Each structure stands twice: as C-alpha cells, then as structure tokens.
Amino acid sequence: MPDPEGTIDSNAGSRRVVIVGSGFAGFTCARRLCRTLAAAGDDTEVVLVTPTDYMLYTPLLPDVAGGLIDPRFVAVSLTDALPRVRLVVATAESIDPIRKTITVTSEYHGPRELSWDRLVLTPGSVTKLFDVPGLADHGRGLKTVAEALYLREQLLRQLELADHEDDPGVRQARRTVVVVGASYAGTELVAQLRALADAYAARRAFAPSEIRFVLLDMADRVMPEVGEKLSDQVLAVLRDRGIDIRLGTSLKELTGDHVVLTDGTTVPTYTVAWVTGVTGAPVLGTLDLPMERGRLIVDAKLRVPGHPDVFAGGDAAAVPDLTKPGEITPPTAQHATRQGKTLARNVAASLGIGVAKAYKHRDMGLVVDLGPRFAVANPLGLRLSGLPAKAVTRAYHTYAVPRGINRWAITLTYLTNAVTSRPLTLLGLVGPEESSFGASEGIRHHART
Numbered sequence: 001m002p003d004p005e006g007t008i009d010s011n012a013g014s015r016r017v018v019i020v021g022s023g024f025a026g027f028t029c030a031r032r033l034c035r036t037l038a039a040a041g042d043d044t045e046v047v048l049v050t051p052t053d054y055m056l057y058t059p060l061l062p063d064v065a066g067g068l069i070d071p072r073f074v075a076v077s078l079t080d081a082l083p084r085v086r087l088v089v090a091t092a093e094s095i096d097p098i099r100k101t102i103t104v105t106s107e108y109h110g111p112r113e114l115s116w117d118r119l120v121l122t123p124g125s126v127t128k129l130f131d132v133p134g135l136a137d138h139g140r141g142l143k144t145v146a147e148a149l150y151l152r153e154q155l156l157r158q159l160e161l162a163d164h165e166d167d168p169g170v171r172q173a174r175r176t177v178v179v180v181g182a183s184y185a186g187t188e189l190v191a192q193l194r195a196l197a198d199a200y201a202a203r204r205a206f207a208p209s210e211i212r213f214v215l216l217d218m219a220d221r222v223m224p225e226v227g228e229k230l231s232d233q234v235l236a237v238l239r240d241r242g243i244d245i246r247l248g249t250s251l252k253e254l255t256g257d258h259v260v261l262t263d264g265t266t267v268p269t270y271t272v273a274w275v276t277g278v279t280g281a282p283v284l285g286t287l288d289l290p291m292e293r294g295r296l297i298v299d300a301k302l303r304v305p306g307h308p309d310v311f312a313g314g315d316a317a318a319v320p321d322l323t324k325p326g327e328i329t330p331p332t333a334q335h336a337t338r339q340g341k342t343l344a345r346n347v348a349a350s351l352g353i354g355v356a357k358a359y360k361h362r363d364m365g366l367v368v369d370l371g372p373r374f375a376v377a378n379p380l381g382l383r384l385s386g387l388p389a390k391a392v393t394r395a396y397h398t399y400a401v402p403r404g405i406n407r408w409a410i411t412l413t414y415l416t417n418a419v420t421s422r423p424l425t426l427l428g429l430v431g432p433e434e435s436s437f438g439a440s441e442g443i444r445h446h447a448r449t
C-alpha cells in the first residue's frame with residue numbers, strides 16, 4: 001500500500017466514529033448511533049466508509065437476477081436515509097488499530113488517511129472461492145448488484161443467441177444454466193432464473209424443458225437450514241419444474257463453454273453461478289488480528305479483544321452465540337441488523353452515553369421465496385410452504401427493507417407481477433469484467449485457470 005496522499009479528517013476537535021461498510025450491520029449502527037448522539041446532544045462525528053452510496057438489501061438479489069425487481073428498489077440511498085452521517089464513498093484498504101487510522105481509496109483518488117476515536121468494522125463477507133480451475137474467469141457470484149444484473153443479462157443474451165443457432169450442441173449449451181450451491185441463496189437464484197427462462201420460452205413459443213437448469217451441491221440435501229420436511233418439499237417442487245438437482249456433486253473445472261462436474265460428467269454451458277457460501281471481507285486480512293472461520297473474533301459486547309476502541313459485527317465478525325454456547329452466530333441479515341443496534345449502543349456507551357450490553361438473539365427462522373406461487377418459511381419454528389409461505393415471505397421482505405420509498409416500489413412491483421409477465425428486455429449494462437469476483441466483490445484471488 002503506497003503512503004497516503006493526504007487526510008480526509010475534518011471537524012477538528014470533535015470525536016469521530018468511523019464505520020466501515022454500509023450493509024445491514026453498518027447501516028443499522030450508523031442510523032441508531034446518530035439518533036442516540038442527537039438525543040444526548042453529543043457532537044461526535046459519524047463517518048461511514050463504503051464503496052457504494054447505498055445499503056443493499058441482498059435477500060432480494062435473486063429477484064433482481066430473475067428480472068422481477070429493478071435493482072434500484074433493493075438499493076437504499078444513504079444520502080436520503082442517513083442525512084446526519086458523513087459519507088465517504090471509498091474502500092477501506094488498510095486499518096492501523098495502533099495509530100487509530102484507516103486508509104481509503106477509490107477509483108477517483110489515491111490513498112487517503114482518516115483518523116478515528118472509535119472504529120466499527122462491518123465490511124460483511126464475500127463469496128468463498130475454492131481452487132477450482134476456471135472459476136474466477138467463468139463463474140459469477142450473487143453478492144452485488146453487478147453480479148445479479150449480469151446473471152439476468154447473460155441468461156437472456158444466451159437465450160436470444162440460441163434462437164438463431166444452427167449447431168444443436170451450441171444451442172443446447174446456450175440454453176443451459178449451472179448453479180452451484182443449494183443453500184437458500186443458490187436455491188432462490190435457480191428458482192428465479194428458471195421463472196425468467198420459462199417466461200422467455202412462453203413468449204417465443206417453445207417448450208420450457210428445452211432450457212436446462214442444473215443445481216449442484218456437495219451436501220446431501222437442498223436448503224438444510226429449513227429442516228428435513230421443508231427441504232424435501234423444496235426438492236420435489238424444483239424437480240417438478242424441470243431442475244436437474246445433483247447432490248454430493250460440485251464442479252471440478254470451468255471453461256468458456258462447458259463445466260466438468262466432480263463425478264466426471266461434462267455439461268456444455270455459458271452461464272455458471274457460484275453461490276456456495278461466504279467468508280469475511282478481504283480488508284480484515286490487513287488487521288493481523290485473530291480470526292475464526294474467516295471472521296474477526298469479538299467478545300459478546302462486539303469488542304475486538306485487546307482493542308477497546310474497535311468494534312465489529314455482521315458477517316465480518318465471529319460473534320459468540322449466547323443462545324447456543326460454544327457456537328458463533330450464522331452470517332445472516334437477521335443477526336447483522338440486530339448486531340448493528342448493539343454496536344450503536346455499545347459504541348455510544350464507550351463515549352459515555354448509556355450502558356453497554358452483550359449481544360443475544362434467538363434465531364427467528366428463515367423465509368425463502370422460490371419463484372412463482374411457492375415459498376417456504378419457518379418463522380418461530382412454524383413450518384409453512386406454498387402460498388401461505390409466499391405471503392409471509394413477501395410481507396417480511398417488504399417490511400424489512402429499511403426505507404419507505406423502496407418498500408413502496410417493491411410492493412408495486414409484486415402487485416404488477418401478479419397480473420403481468422416479467423420483463424425480458426436486455427439493456428446490456430453489465431459486462432463480464434464488472435461482474436467478475438475481483439471487480440464486483442473485491443476478491444483478490446489467483447485461481448488456476
């Protein structure tokens with residue numbers, strides 16, 4: 001890392017809290033902390049460092065990839081939602097917990113230094129890549145708007161090309177999609193892409209079965225998170241929709257026009273999504289602090305041991321799960337949002353406002369939208385599937401998006417979708433470069449190709 005070109009410190013004299021990352025944890029922390037400081041009449045500056053000027057509601061990314069929801073609707077404007085926060089649209093490249101500085105860069109300026117009195121680390125996670133040859137070049141994740149849009153556009157582009165392809169082998173490859181990872185995110189993705197492909201086939205009047213979907217996972221069941229009974233139902237519904245589900249199987253190799261499965265089968269395809277799990281954001285690696293499973297170790301009050309002014313939460317932190325002694329909380333939005341509130345409270349307490357508390361939250365279950373007329377959900381231990389689960393899932397997401405205008409747009413989209421088919425326009429806005437793991441998620445990975 002070159003020496004910083006200058007500082008972006010301001011407000012000399014007042015204390016400063018720097019929050020890294022504007023996801024569920026960082027956004028919630030910033031919002032809550034501003035309210036607490038304002039109520040106490042405290043002028044501590046709150047700075048949010050984030051590469052995007054929005055908070056991304058990731059649970060609806062499969063709907064974006066499936067062309068159901070416009071990406072702007074799942075992006076909550078930070079300027080609108082957090083007017084009291086000083087926004088630094090840049091990436092934290094390195095952090096010095098001793099000198100109490102972070103260095104940020106953006107594509108518009110070189111390294112600049114920012115000092116802090118309290119630091120909150122909520123940079124989330126990135127797709128976990130394995131050393132599979134060709135993965136970094138030919139696979140795409142589902143963590144960012146660029147990736148979701150690319151998958152949608154890639155599917156439509158390949159379907160349009162297949163329509164006038166004379167070689168039957170190439171035509172079938174263009175009409176084949178491989179999704180790796182059958183936990184909830186990968187399963188929601190395959191269901192939404194299937195729905196998009198079905199809409200295309202209906203419009204072009206050919207059989208949807210001509211478009212092939214393959215869903216792979218090394219596990220022995222889909223979505224183990226929702227329990228055996230719902231998992232079996234999901235398997236049956238997806239197979240009924242013509243999705244070829246192969247459990248105990250992953251990818252051995254990817255090339256530009258085919259993949260090789262771990263059982264040796266070759267599947268010709270141009271579209272591969274890799275949704276197999278996550279690991280802590282790369283910036284955590286610059287800290288030289290103890291990690292567990294790729295996440296920063298913190299105590300139950302979300303403090304980094306040995307650094308009383310540094311806090312962390314969300315996917316980036318290994319937070320002890322006080323409801324399950326010995327375990328850490330899973331990387332979900334449900335925990336990240338609540339940890340954001342605890343972070344705000346504990347940072348304020350460290351500034352002399354209020355009292356710190358330990359993070360404790362009992363998991364409330366999952367809601368999983370699986371495309372047309374089907375969903376599963378297990379809120380508070382209840383097992384729901386089909387239309388009741390669909391209603392709960394859509395109501396939950398609409399409620400959970402943290403800004404009224406986004407909620408309104410999403411609700412209108414769902415209502416519109418109930419009476420019209422999903423749009424099939426291909427604007428070609430995101431190319432293979434912007435959607436790569438490196439450009440889109442900031443993963444510095446040197447996989448074999």
Ligand SMILES: Cc1cc2nc3c(=O)[nH]c(=O)nc-3n(C[C@H](O)[C@H](O)[C@H](O)COP(=O)(O)OP(=O)(O)OC[C@H]3O[C@@H](n4cnc5c(N)ncnc54)[C@H](O)[C@@H]3O)c2cc1C
Pocket residue numbers: 020021022023024025026049050051052056058059060061062090091092093122123124125142143185281282283313314315316331332333334335336367
């Ligand atoms: C497709 C999909 C579906 C999901 N569905 C659900 C669901 O239904 N329910 C559920 O509970 N969870 C769901 N999750 C998981 C959920 O999205 C995560 O657990 C949650 O986003 C974690 O919140 P976070 O604030 O820790 O991180 P994130 O929301 O990932 O936010 C991290 C932020 O940090 C920023 N950042 C990263 N590096 C830097 C850096 N160096 N400098 C500055 N900023 C940085 C990022 O740009 C981002 O703004 C889903 C995830 C995906 C991908």
